[in-house]
Structures are given as C-alpha cells and as structure tokens.
Amino acid sequence: MKIDIKLNGQRKSFEVDPSEKVLDFLRRIGLKGVKKGCSTGDCGSCAIILDGKIVNSCMLFVGQIDGHTIETIEGLGTIEEPHPIQKAFVEEGAVQCGFCIPGMILAAKALLDKKPTPSITDIRTALSGNLCRCTGYVKIEKAVLKAAKMMRKK
Numbered sequence: 001m002k003i004d005i006k007l008n009g010q011r012k013s014f015e016v017d018p019s020e021k022v023l024d025f026l027r028r029i030g031l032k033g034v035k036k037g038c039s040t041g042d043c044g045s046c047a048i049i050l051d052g053k054i055v056n057s058c059m060l061f062v063g064q065i066d067g068h069t070i071e072t073i074e075g076l077g078t079i080e081e082p083h084p085i086q087k088a089f090v091e092e093g094a095v096q097c098g099f100c101i102p103g104m105i106l107a108a109k110a111l112l113d114k115k116p117t118p119s120i121t122d123i124r125t126a127l128s129g130n131l132c133r134c135t136g137y138v139k140i141e142k143a144v145l146k147a148a149k150m151m152r153k154k
Contacts, residue, residue, distance in 0.1 A: 003066040018063025022048070025062045026072060033073035033102040037131075040105025044130030047103035048072050054110040054129065073102035076109065083154070085109055088147035089140070096134035103130045108144045116152055118144070 001018045008053065016025060023046045026034045034057055037045035041056040048057045049071035077083035082090070085105050089095050095106075104127060111126035113120055118126070123144045124137075132140065 001063055001066075003062065005065055005067070006069040008070070008072060016062045018061060018136055020062045022057040022060040022062050022065055022070075026057060026070075031072050031074050035099055035102060040116070042131070043100070044103040045100055045108065045129065047106050047108050048101060049106050052110065052113065054107045054126070056129070071106065071109075073105060076105065083109075084150035085112070085144070085147040088143040088150060092139050092143035092146055094135055094139040094143040100132045100134075104132065104140055108147060111144070112148055112151055116148060120145075 001016055002013060003016055004013050006012075014025075014029070015113035023034055023036060023039075026048070027036070034048060035045035035077050036058070039058045041059040046057040048067065049055075049056050049059075051069050077086050082088070083105075087098065089101065089105060095101050107126050107130055108123075111122060115122055120141060123141050127137065127140065
C-alpha cells in the first residue's frame with residue numbers, strides 16, 4: 001500500500017505493509033526517538049503527535065496514518081537550536097536516562113499548542129500517559145511550566 005503523510009513538516013510517500021505498527025515503521029525509516037517500551041499503549045515511550053493529538057504509535061497500524069500529519073521528536077528542534085520545551089527539560093534537570101523524554105516532550109507540546117497557559121492539573125493530565133522511572137515528575141512538571149513561559153514570550 002502507498003501512504004502519503006506529512007512527517008515532521010515534510011510531505012512524504014512510502015510503500016508500506018498496512019498491518020505494520022506505526023512505531024515499527026517510524027523506527028524502520030530511521031526515526032529512533034520513538035521508543036519501543038511496553039507495546040500495549042501503557043508507557044508513552046512511543047508517543048507521537050498525530051494531527052495535533054498525542055497518540056501511542058504502538059497502537060496504530062501504518063495503514064491508518066495515510067493522509068495525516070505526524071510529528072516526532074526529530075521534527076522539534078536541533079542540538080544547535082533546541083525547541084523551548086527541550087531547552088526547559090535540560091535546564092530543569094528533567095532528563096535522566098532519556099527513554100521517556102521524547103514522549104514526555106511531545107505530550108507537553110501537544111498540550112502547549114492548545115493551552116499556552118496550562119495549570120499544573122492540565123500538565124499532569126497531559127503527561128498521564130507517559131511513565132518515568134528515573135526523575136519522578138516534579139522536575140518534568142516544572143520544565144513544562146518553564147517551557148510554557150518561554151513559548152509565550154516568543
């Protein structure tokens with residue numbers, strides 16, 4: 001099957017097996033920021049933004065994304081010019097092993113794109129689908145609040 005998607009801001013076409021999971025497809029084409037964790041939709045390490053909403057890519061088949069817009073961590077910022085959310089995560093010490101961070105950052109982005117001034121409850125709700133075993137959530141919540149301020153100033 002041929003799919004056409006907008007991937008990290010660029011229109012792309014791919015020949016795919018429609019029954020392949022989106023997680024496996026993204027990793028196969030070189031997007032390694034999407035992590036394979038539980039494969040049951042419980043951990044959030046495979047999170048992507050699909051048409052503005054955070055979703056677990058391990059729960060979708062690649063045939064379902066035809067015609068849609070996908071954002072992965074690779075499309076957010078660069079080492080030289082990190083996205084404000086990435087910068088805030090580093091500045092607040094919200095990154096340790098890094099396994100959950102792409103999903104956390106994308107969940108934060110999906111929230112901040114819709115709600116530039118989130119409450120702590122909004123942040124906790126937005127991040128609730130992402131599990132972190134290293135830092136706990138206090139520094140991550142602070143990073144999202146800081147990123148929200150940084151993004152409002154731009």
